[in-house]
Amino acid sequence: MSKGNPPGLDLERLRAHLDRERPGLVAGPLGAELVEGGRSNLTYAVGxxxxxxxxxxxxLGHVLATAHDMRREHRVISALRTTDVPVPETVLLCExxxxxxxxxxxxxxxxxxPYRTAEQLAAIGPDRTRTVVLGLADTLVRLHAVDPHEVxxxxxxxxxxFLERQLRRWGKQLEASRNRDLPGIDALHQALGLALPHSPAPTVVHGDYRLDNVLVGADDTVTAVLDWEMSTLGDPLTDLGLLVMYSEQQDVPGSPLTTxxxxxxxxxxxxxxxxxxxGSGRDVTALPxxxxxxxxxxxxxxxxxxxxxxxxxxxGAGFDRxxxxxxxxxxxxxxxLQEG
Known part of the structure; x- marks a missing residue:
């Protein structure tokens, strides 16, 4: 780890704050490095x-109120720490x-x-790969079994x-970045709206659940679920649908997206x-x-x-594709949607 300050993190000020709030936690000078991954929030390994x-x-450069975002991530991880969902132990929140x-x-x-590519999984062999991926489904079952009231x-x-708001939200996101003709996208949006399923009982939803948002241990079990910035209470099948979508993806030549x-x-x-x-006992017939x-x-x-x-x-590279x-x-x- 570098002893210099990575972008967005002053190690001297961080050390002073930790010494005030958690005396004795830090034993020596801090070093840090920026960690890849995460949807938008920045992640640093510090030691x-x-x-x-x-x-x-x-x-960096975020101008909107962000305390709620940090509080939200810290809150859900802290709450899940009392369950059998594997999450890191929180140390402190600073607003x-x-x-x-x-x-x-x-x-x-x-x-x-974090397994992010097929090549990384190929290196551990087919049996372990199968165990890792099915373990991802098992961990999702455990997450969706958590009673939000109890934690x-x-x-x-x-x-x-929830689903109506989600569909409306992503429709607005589309309009905010629409600058070319995209055949079929309006038809897809409309068809989704006309076929809204009836949601099962709400659960804690991760919001971006996929293999490269978890850590896997030497025994091929999930040791930590990370990147909770999109978590909320909602329809658990949105997590499963996203996992299936990522699991269906084939590599596209020249694509910066990995699968x-x-x-x-x-x-x-x-x-x-x-x-x-x-594992969950849920009806998944509406999963398409x-x-x-x-x-x-x-x-x-x-x-x-x-x-x-x-x-x-x-x-960076790859954005042109x-x-x-x-x-x-x-x-x-x-x-x-049509085949479902």
């Missing part, structure tokens, strides 16, 4: 040469922006490997009308669904709708990235 922690803060320039929270460093999360979201689908031993999406259904909705959401997200690319607001992927997700969404 004193003896112990390691993780610091999460909003993205004073004077410390490092934004609200942040600190949690214990969780050991484990103090009864007011964590508004589950009534684990091609790894030998990777279970078929139908087996993942069956595993979840057996949820999977189609996941395709729609990702199409909107990718179109937003493409839009920012056309405005010269993205940095994002726009080509959007029609694929639209077509997959329409096909999934």
């Amino acid at each position: 004193d040469g003896v112990r390691r922690w993780v610091v999460r803060r909003p993205p 004073d922006e004077d410390v490092i320039g934004s609200p942040f929270y600190v949690m214990e460093f969780a050991e484990g490997t 103090g999360l009864a007011d964590f979201g508004r589950p009534d009308g 684990t689908r091609g790894a030998p031993g990777h279970p078929e999406p139908a087996e993942i669904v069956e595993r979840y259904a057996a 709708w949820y999977t189609a909705f996941a395709y729609f959401k990702l199409a909107v997200i990718l179109e937003g990235i493409h839009y920012r690319y056309t405005l010269g607001q993205t940095v 994002i726009g080509q992927l959007v029609p694929l997700f639209i077509d997959n969404g329409l096909t999934t």
Whole structure:
């Protein structure tokens, strides 16, 4: 770890705050490095040469009120720590922006490997790959079995009308980044609205549940579920639909998006669904709708990235190819909905 300050984190001010709030926690000078992954909030691994922690803060230049975001992540992780859902132990929440320039929270460093590509899974072999991916479904079952009232999360979201609001929200996101003709996307949005399923009882929903948002231990079990910034109370099948959508994806040549689908031993999406259904006891017959909705959401997200690319607001390689992927997700969404 570097002893210098990574972007967005003043280690001296962080150390002073930790010494005030948790005396004796830190044993020596802090070093840090920015960790890849996460949807938008920044993640740092921080250590004193003896112990390691993780610091999460909003993205740089964020001008909206962000204390709620940090409080929300810290709250759900802290609540789930009392359950059998694997999450890191939280250390503290700081909403004073004077410390490092934004609200942040600190949690214990969780050991484990994030599997982000088929090549990474291929290296552990087909049997272990199968265990890892099916373990992802088992962990989702455990998350959705948590009673929000029992862990103090009864007011964590508004589950009534959840799917309607989600569909409306992502429709607005689409309009905010629409600068070209996208055949089929309006038809997909409309078809989803006309076929809204009846939601099961609400649960804690992760919001971005996929393999590269968990850590896997040496025994191939999930050691920690990470990146809770989109969590809420809502329809649990939205998590499953998103997981199935990611599990269906094949590698697209030249795409900056990675997928684990091609790894030998990777279970078929139908087996993942069956595993979840057996473990949860939920009716999954409406899952094609949820999977189609996941395709729609990702199409909107990718179109937003493409839009920012056309405005010269993205940095890095691969953004020039994002726009080509959007029609694929639209077509997959329409096909999934029609076949369901």
